[in-house]
Amino acid sequence: MQQTRSVEIGTGLFIFLGLAAVFFLSTRATGLSSQLDANAYEVTGRFDNVGSLKERAPVSMSGVTIGRVTSVEFDPKRLDAIVRFKIDSKYSEIPDDSDASILTSGLLGSQYIGLQAGGSDTYLKQGSELQFTQSALVLEQMISKYLFSGGTKKSE
């Protein structure tokens, strides 16, 4: 009797530890815990080039993450990319003429959307579309531009 009891306690502890480990991995190690609240509002922006922006990339303002990208799609009619992202409902007073640009964290880091506040009195709300967007800087294009301009300078 005593032995089966300790076996059962040991097994219970073991299963508990296993489930705790699964819970730890799925909350702490993934970005699940940084989910937005249910009242987050969705804003869209059109970009000529989104670079390697992906879903779940952070949306930040003054360096603080205030939301996440929910989808990146290509619009076959207007031939540009539509980026939808959600902003936490507690940041509800962002001017609607704010400027969105796709930035890179570090030289080889992942890309994110940076918002630059505008001066308008009306605020972004569910479904609004950003008017001012700036494409991602593609490293290859920058390099070729630099090489090209360097070449023309020499020939002048």
Add this chain to the structure above:
Amino acid sequence: MIRDLYYSLIGFLRTFGALQFFFLRLLAGSPSILVNRFSLVVQQIFNTGALSLVIIMVSGFFVGGVLGLQGYDSLVKFNAADSVGAVAALSLVKELGPVVTALLFAGRAGTALSSEIGLMKATDQLSAMEMMAINPINRVLVPRFLGGVISMPMLAAVFSMVGLLGAYVVSVVLLGVDFGAFWEQMQVNVEPGDIREGIIKSIVFGIIASLLAVWEGYHAVPTAEGVGRATTRSVVKTAIAVLIFDFMITAIFLNS
């Protein structure tokens, strides 16, 4: 020569086919054992799972620590030492956690299962059960199989968790990677699908390791030497099968 090859090939196919039938018999016996004799399964979860925790946790900690060291050493050349958390987490959750746990599980629990069942066979305990109209497959093999299948995913998750702790201790505490960057890079790069892949792998490996251990024990030659051989074979076959299946599951997940 060719005839020998032919017979060994036929023998292999026959064993392989018999293994499938054996697996189906275990599955067929599982529901009634799970419902009516769950205490037997609990006992086996304790034997294979809870008693393997020490080796799993110690190995996990040091595997994670090595990942931290190697990852830091390689990444610091690219000025990306902050990503060491992501590298450690992805390799632990997707690959090393399930695979190393399965290999340790085969060594720690699989051998115990094979030799226990083999010895029961050698000492005619299984025949005695049949004499008493008790089905030895349901009474002895099924609980051990189920215990292994339930324990393996738990052990793999514990391994990954402790491994992350080891990587954290080495890279953050010893090598001075930023605390926030370690977790942030991990959370940005690890997706729920990665965790799912790890869990699926550990379930499949649990089935493979338990099935082969029980199979080898049950089909051991009932002598002292035969039991020893069966134990060795169960480890060798499990190791090979786990690595092959690991490759296949990874390929499937990469393509989907």
